Amino acid sequence: MSTLLKLFSAGDVWTLPLPEGAFRPAPALNPLPNMNVINQGQGDVRSLIRPNVKQPEAPSVAAWEHGTLLTLAEWLSRDGASSAAPVGIVLMPTDDPLTLAGHLEGLAMIAVEFAKFSDGRGYSIATLLRSRLGFKGEIRAVGDVLIDQLFAMARCGIDSFALRGDQDVAAAKRAFESFPAVYQWAADERDFVLAKEANLEREAA
Amino acid sequence: MYIYNAIDQSIVDARVKQFADQTERYLSGRISEDEFKPLRLQNGVYVERHSPLLRVAIPYGLLSSRQLRMLAQIGRKYDRGFGHFTTRQNIQFNWVKLEQVHEILADLASVQMHAIQTSGSCIRNVTTDHLAGVAHDERVDPRPLAELMRQWSTLNPEFAFLPRKFKVAYNGALEDRAASEVHDLAFDVYRDESSEVRLTVKVGGGQGRTPRVAPVIKTGLHWRDMLSYTEAVLRTYNRWGRRDNIYKARIKILVDALGPERFGEEVEQEFAHLQGGPATLAASELERMTAFFGAPPYQSATTGDQDEARHRLADPRFNSWVKRNVAKHKRDNYGAVTISLKPLGIAPGDAMSDQMEAIADLADRFSFGQIRVSHHQNLVLADVARSDLWALYQALDTLGLSEPNVGLATDIICCPGGDYCALANAKSIPVAAAVQETLAPKAQDIGTLAIKMSGCINACGHHHVGHIGILGVDKKDEEWYQILIGGRTDTKTSLGQIVGKAIPREAVAPTIERLTDFYLENRNSGELFIDAVERLGKAAFHDAAFQTDTTQTSLSPQIQEAN
Numbered sequence: 001m002s003t004l005l006k007l008f009s010a011g012d013v014w015t016l017p018l019p020e021g022a023f024r025p026a027p028a029l030n031p032l033p034n035m036n037v038i039n040q041g042q043g044d045v046r047s048l049i050r051p052n053v054k055q056p057e058a059p060s061v062a063a064w065e066h067g068t069l070l071t072l073a074e075w076l077s078r079d080g081a082s083s084a085a086p087v088g089i090v091l092m093p094t095d096d097p098l099t100l101a102g103h104l105e106g107l108a109m110i111a112v113e114f115a116k117f118s119d120g121r122g123y124s125i126a127t128l129l130r131s132r133l134g135f136k137g138e139i140r141a142v143g144d145v146l147i148d149q150l151f152a153m154a155r156c157g158i159d160s161f162a163l164r165g166d167q168d169v170a171a172a173k174r175a176f177e178s179f180p181a182v183y184q185w186a187a188d189e190r191d192f193v194l195a196k197e198a199n200l201e202r203e204a205a
Numbered sequence: 206m207y208i209y210n211a212i213d214q215s216i217v218d219a220r221v222k223q224f225a226d227q228t229e230r231y232l233s234g235r236i237s238e239d240e241f242k243p244l245r246l247q248n249g250v251y252v253e254r255h256s257p258l259l260r261v262a263i264p265y266g267l268l269s270s271r272q273l274r275m276l277a278q279i280g281r282k283y284d285r286g287f288g289h290f291t292t293r294q295n296i297q298f299n300w301v302k303l304e305q306v307h308e309i310l311a312d313l314a315s316v317q318m319h320a321i322q323t324s325g326s327c328i329r330n331v332t333t334d335h336l337a338g339v340a341h342d343e344r345v346d347p348r349p350l351a352e353l354m355r356q357w358s359t360l361n362p363e364f365a366f367l368p369r370k371f372k373v374a375y376n377g378a379l380e381d382r383a384a385s386e387v388h389d390l391a392f393d394v395y396r397d398e399s400s401e402v403r404l405t406v407k408v409g410g411g412q413g414r415t416p417r418v419a420p421v422i423k424t425g426l427h428w429r430d431m432l433s434y435t436e437a438v439l440r441t442y443n444r445w446g447r448r449d450n451i452y453k454a455r456i457k458i459l460v461d462a463l464g465p466e467r468f469g470e471e472v473e474q475e476f477a478h479l480q481g482g483p484a485t486l487a488a489s490e491l492e493r494m495t496a497f498f499g500a501p502p503y504q505s506a507t508t509g510d511q512d513e514a515r516h517r518l519a520d521p522r523f524n525s526w527v528k529r530n531v532a533k534h535k536r537d538n539y540g541a542v543t544i545s546l547k548p549l550g551i552a553p554g555d556a557m558s559d560q561m562e563a564i565a566d567l568a569d570r571f572s573f574g575q576i577r578v579s580h581h582q583n584l585v586l587a588d589v590a591r592s593d594l595w596a597l598y599q600a601l602d603t604l605g606l607s608e609p610n611v612g613l614a615t616d617i618i619c620c621p622g623g624d625y626c627a628l629a630n631a632k633s634i635p636v637a638a639a640v641q642e643t644l645a646p647k648a649q650d651i652g653t654l655a656i657k658m659s660g661c662i663n664a665c666g667h668h669h670v671g672h673i674g675i676l677g678v679d680k681k682d683e684e685w686y687q688i689l690i691g692g693r694t695d696t697k698t699s700l701g702q703i704v705g706k707a708i709p710r711e712a713v714a715p716t717i718e719r720l721t722d723f724y725l726e727n728r729n730s731g732e733l734f735i736d737a738v739e740r741l742g743k744a745a746f747h748d749a750a751f752q753t754d755t756t757q758t759s760l761s762p763q764i765q766e767a768n
Contacts, residue, residue: 118243120366124443127363148244155362179219181212183356185483
């Protein structure tokens with residue numbers, strides 16, 4: 001079992017159980033490394049750094065509460081055919097969310113795949129779904145969904161989070177409160193400092 | 206300078222708390238090494254050869270005396286009594302303990318400083334001209350825009366995990382003292398005919414293993430659209446930049462792959478949706494920011510010692526110092542004084558805590574309590590009355606900080622190299638020291654000569670844009686060095702070219718001396734080294750430096766790939 005965090009509004013976070021297949025299980029544990037020295041030699045730097053992202057072959061989750069997740073291609077090929085159950089799809093980091101323009105009708109949930117937590121494409125995908133396409137349904141982070149990225153994910157308009165199996169739920173809920181204020185506009189439409197109009201709150205501060 | 210309000214302070218304080226919590230979870234084994242790494246990097250913590258290192262942000266290189274005193278105190282309390290000023294106008298502490306980093310961050314926050322995004326694959330600390338606001342050739346002071354960019358990029362959620370690091374630089378003057386064209390994103394700031402501030406946008410410059418001068422992708426951008434346009438550039442990069450290979454992940458590779466025109470069109474398409482949107486800057490916002498960077502209360506009639514000329518005649522070293530270390534100020538009765546952190550025998554850019562405190566005192570006495578860090582790894586007191594120059598010089602001299610070598614061959618830019626850095630292929634500091642020692646007797650005669658040294662291909666020491674560049678390479682686990690000539694970043698940017706074959710460490714200083722000797726023998730009157738290279742050709746310099754050299758060896762395979 002893992003947990004789905006559902007963010008209804010700022011500070012209003014609910015937890016729901018997730019079935020197997022709807023979240024990424026915990027990875028095998030690595031022993032804590034020696035933080036004092038990481039490189040004894042002076043070899044080629046290329047051997048020291050691995051590529052930080054490998055292209056995922058498949059989504060890390062195949063299902064959600066209402067059944068199987070469709071791929072972008074599967075959804076587009078249905079071309080508006082109606083469905084009794086709510087429809088959810090999953091976007092891979094390489095998928096172009098703008099191809100969904102005009103195809104959002106009947107779509108209850110869009111899962112954004114974070115194949116690796118350090119692959120930041122999902123943030124732009126979610127931002128475009130909200131701000132460019134005006135998608136109002138649920139956007140769910142799936143895959144490598146970790147505590148320390150939740151704040152940024154929520155700011156980009158993601159409102160549910162299929163936590164990886166090993167993540168601490170209480171700490172995850174706290175993460176949404178990491179910062180009391182933000183500087184810039186993002187798809188969550190939260191008040192921000194660099195406002196277009198003079199910011200009254202700042203004047204008062 | 207910019208002063209935090211309660212909101213700024215609350216954000217920085219929250220960051221300290223967040224990092225303390227992350228560190229605690231890491232040390233108790235609840236965050237894996239791989240997952241902690243980007244978290245610590247985005248707070249400036251590297252793990253180096255001997256110890257973790259903390260890099261502290263100095264936004265566009267500007268410090269108050271109070272902040273410099275805090276840096277001194279941190280150096281003493283958590284490091285070994287010194288700090289290292291970097292080529293990105295930051296400071297780093299080489300010997301910190303991970304468990305103590307959050308305490309250092311709290312100390313920094315108490316003086317409105319932080320280490321946010323000083324590393325990692327995100328938007329890094331913004332840099333600009335160290336003479337911003339006082340330069341005689343300045344069109345627009347870029348610091349208000351740089352501060353707006355700092356705020357916008359701070360904890361920007363969409364661009365927290367870019368394919369690779371992203372460096373932004375501003376230039377508002379005729380001479381580009383920020384080396385802006387070797388940054389991922391460069392803004393040239395100017396005023397149009399109706400006195401509106403506009404920007405020329407260049408994208409895809411950089412050094413490292415694929416050096417590039419950034420091509421222009423947009424002209425005439427109105428300042429109010431600066432953040433919207435930047436968002437378009439970054440979204441394009443975040444979505445389409447390569448992520449499969451860390452060496453092909455910088456934005457310059459994407460710009461190369463698409464071509465600057467096509468890349469510009471992609472950005473323009475995205476910008477069309479964003480222009481006029483929520484990231485648009487209000488006039489009141491720029492006014493508010495500009496007010497922070499107003500001129501200090503300059504004196505029109507200067508008091509004190511009026512007799513600069515008399516002292517210059519009487520003391521030739523003071524005369525050299527005025528000539529080399531005091532830059533022309535937009536006000537005739539002021540000068541911008543560079544304090545060279547390159548005396549012989551000191552690692553370039555290092556400053557002891559005691560020195561930092563003394564410099565802070567001098568800033569209070571002579572320069573309105575502000576200090577700038579230049580990308581040349583020196584400190585600058587930007588607003589010194591000329592009538593105070595003699596008193597300031599004497600005070601610096603007693604501190605061992607009066608080296609009159611700014612812009613000379615001994616004012617070497619140098620990365621920490623193999624003595625500290627886990628990425629380095631070769632040591633930098635002893636090589637720089639040998640070159641300094643060899644050239645010191647002739648440095649005043651040679652005149653302006655930018656020597657820049659990197660211990661590996663990542664080019665933190667800017668070797669691609671040195672008039673003479675030195676690059677440490679690894680050859681079968683031995684340290685070798687490649688010499689480049691012809692790079693520059695002043696009124697134009699060009700990349701240096703490798704001359705000759707890789708040479709061992711002991712050959713570096715003699716080889717560079719042969720280059721400078723050839724220049725001294727062949728220069729025209731008043732001609733700088735770099736101009737002589739352009740007139741006589743690199744081949745002539747190559748022949749002069751390498752034909753007598755019997756220790757040369759074959760080109761390193763890494764270098765062949767890099768070029």
